[in-house]
Amino acid sequence: MLSRDQVLYVARLARLELTDDEVERFSGELSKVLDHIEKISELGDLADVPPTSHVVEVENALRADEPRPSWPRDAILGSAPDAGQGGFRVPSPGAG
Amino acid sequence: MSEILELTAAQAGERVRSGDLDKGELWRAYRDRALADDLNAFTWVCEGDEPEAIDEGGPLGGVPIGIKDLFCTNGVPSQAGSKILEGYRPPYTATAVERLMAAGAPVLAKTNQDEFAMGSSTENSAYGPTLNPWDRTRVPGGSSGGSAAAVAAGTVPWSIGTDTGGSIRQPAALCGIVGLKPTYGAVSRYGMIAFASSLDQAGPFARDTTDAALLLGAMAGPDPCDSTSLGLPEPVRAPTATDLKGIRLGVPEELTGEGIEPGVLAAFSETLDLARQLGATVETMHLPHSPHGLAAYYLIAPAECSSNLARYDGVRYGLRTDGSDLLSMYTRTREQGFGAEVKRRVLIGTYALSSGYYDAYYGRAQKVRTLIARDFTQAWERFDFVVTPTAPGVAFELGAKTQDPLAMYLNDACTVPMSLAGIPAISIPNGLADGLPVGFQIAGPAFSENRILDAAHALEQAIGFDSRRAFA
Numbered sequence: 001m002l003s004r005d006q007v008l009y010v011a012r013l014a015r016l017e018l019t020d021d022e023v024e025r026f027s028g029e030l031s032k033v034l035d036h037i038e039k040i041s042e043l044g045d046l047a048d049v050p051p052t053s054h055v056v057e058v059e060n061a062l063r064a065d066e067p068r069p070s071w072p073r074d075a076i077l078g079s080a081p082d083a084g085q086g087g088f089r090v091p092s093p094g095a096g
Numbered sequence: 097m098s099e100i101l102e103l104t105a106a107q108a109g110e111r112v113r114s115g116d117l118d119k120g121e122l123w124r125a126y127r128d129r130a131l132a133d134d135l136n137a138f139t140w141v142c143e144g145d146e147p148e149a150i151d152e153g154g155p156l157g158g159v160p161i162g163i164k165d166l167f168c169t170n171g172v173p174s175q176a177g178s179k180i181l182e183g184y185r186p187p188y189t190a191t192a193v194e195r196l197m198a199a200g201a202p203v204l205a206k207t208n209q210d211e212f213a214m215g216s217s218t219e220n221s222a223y224g225p226t227l228n229p230w231d232r233t234r235v236p237g238g239s240s241g242g243s244a245a246a247v248a249a250g251t252v253p254w255s256i257g258t259d260t261g262g263s264i265r266q267p268a269a270l271c272g273i274v275g276l277k278p279t280y281g282a283v284s285r286y287g288m289i290a291f292a293s294s295l296d297q298a299g300p301f302a303r304d305t306t307d308a309a310l311l312l313g314a315m316a317g318p319d320p321c322d323s324t325s326l327g328l329p330e331p332v333r334a335p336t337a338t339d340l341k342g343i344r345l346g347v348p349e350e351l352t353g354e355g356i357e358p359g360v361l362a363a364f365s366e367t368l369d370l371a372r373q374l375g376a377t378v379e380t381m382h383l384p385h386s387p388h389g390l391a392a393y394y395l396i397a398p399a400e401c402s403s404n405l406a407r408y409d410g411v412r413y414g415l416r417t418d419g420s421d422l423l424s425m426y427t428r429t430r431e432q433g434f435g436a437e438v439k440r441r442v443l444i445g446t447y448a449l450s451s452g453y454y455d456a457y458y459g460r461a462q463k464v465r466t467l468i469a470r471d472f473t474q475a476w477e478r479f480d481f482v483v484t485p486t487a488p489g490v491a492f493e494l495g496a497k498t499q500d501p502l503a504m505y506l507n508d509a510c511t512v513p514m515s516l517a518g519i520p521a522i523s524i525p526n527g528l529a530d531g532l533p534v535g536f537q538i539a540g541p542a543f544s545e546n547r548i549l550d551a552a553h554a555l556e557q558a559i560g561f562d563s564r565r566a567f568a
């Protein structure tokens with residue numbers, strides 16, 4: 001069971017603001033999902049099983065280290081909600 | 097139905113190349129149908145004439161294509177079904193789409209999807225749900241529901257989507273068409289808006305296996321921009337097999353019993369009989385860890401998504417909601433921009449990766465992933481393919497599962513194990529149950545796409561399903 005406080009804690013880690021309704025709703029829904037996920041504890045001791053993070057065996061897929069043009073600055077800044085002086089403009093971290 | 101629409105993509109391309117069909121006429125026939133679409137299958141349709149730069153002499157013959165919204169396409173809205181990317185027009189095109197265009201397929205439309213590919217019904221799109229052309233009160237499956245519905249409705253000749261836990265195979269099954277998830281690494285992920293990077297793989301939707309093979313051959317290939325991409329070891333051939341002589345099919349007890357609707361199981365059994373008549377041996381077997389696939393998947397995929405979606409912070413692209421300081425700008429932007437399912441998965445993933453829980457959840461899920469992959473490795477010692485129903489049920493009614501995330505997740509029970517193992521699998525139309533399409537899934541070892549396509553072709557001929565039946 002995921003408590004209200006746990007949901008708020010995880011939301012803060014995820015940089016996600018939640019409404020009161022959402023906190024209520026998600027603590028119920030996510031508890032149900034986590035109950036199902038707990039099934040993997042049924043498999044017992046897995047100390048000898050290596051984890052899989054990548055399914056197909058590839059090692060060190062490297063390309064030649066050759067300089068090539070990057071995206072033009074304007075093309076990238078053109079997608080930004082607020083750009084200025086050749087960069088992304090954001091509110092001050094301490095403005096609040 | 098006009099004569100053009102009756103043609104498969106391969107047939108249409110052949111006629112264009114031989115000069116019997118004008119590529120502009122072909123483009124306009126589909127463009128006009130796509131513009132008149134009333135299933136909400138598209139998030140964008142090209143209103144103009146066919147792009148000049150496409151060489152119809154290529155293997156795809158100038159036949160227009162639908163592209164899942166999450167493939168970045170230069171200058172074209174690419175929003176991954178999310179409000180947080182509303183209006184985003186990327187400055188570049190995904191490698192898979194570049195390859196399709198280079199092979200002669202002009203991009204006709206972007207197709208609707210669950211937000212960031214998270215969902216099994218396309219109801220999680222910020223741009224409204226897509227309807228199933230077989231029954232407009234029902235979902236087309238998901239997450240690539242727009243791509244599947246459009247092919248089934250004949251508003252595009254073929255399309256591409258992505259499959260993380262079943263997002264190509266399940267909607268293909270629910271819409272009565274062919275959908276193929278290639279081996280992880282066969283197709284470049286560069287320019288695909290990421291969900292779960294160790295699982296995401298692009299693949300084709302088509303009316304038949306021949307069209308699917310053509311698209312796969314054009315899409316697959318190594319890419320210096322994706323260091324996990326490998327391409328395929330041999331060229332993709334047009335499938336020709338008409339029998340299954342000597343083919344050994346394994347039927348996993350764990351994925352063909354409990355939880356599967358009776359009509360789906362009946363259709364599955366009938367096709368097993370057909371397979372025997374075509375010369376295959378059919379034997380029950382076990383994938384002992386597959387019942388844990390869903391739990392492992394719903395840890396691994398959310399964990400990776402919570403990390404991948406950290407990039408949506410209102411700084412470089414998409415939506416920004418102002419806040420009094422930087423932190424509140426981040427949190428408010430994400431509150432406003434993400435839908436409920438994305439929030440759920442970001443929360444689960446963040447929880448599973450958080451201090452004190454990592455080993456018990458994400459770490460353990462990766463070990464279960466190893467066990468599931470080993471089940472398949474052992475299966476290949478005795479079987480050529482593993483076959484299952486693609487989805488446990490037929491298309492469900494809109495809204496039926498939106499209030500119960502776990503019920504929605506159970507749709508992926510038969511497709512998730514192959515995703516975790518990184519192996520290829522196809523869904524082909526397997527007749528109807530309760531008047532709605534069901535799918536037959538064939539999975540094989542890594543890089544066995546040509547053999548899978550051949551087996552699927554033989555069964556497709558024997559089943560004789562007409563995937564044009566839902567054309568409006």
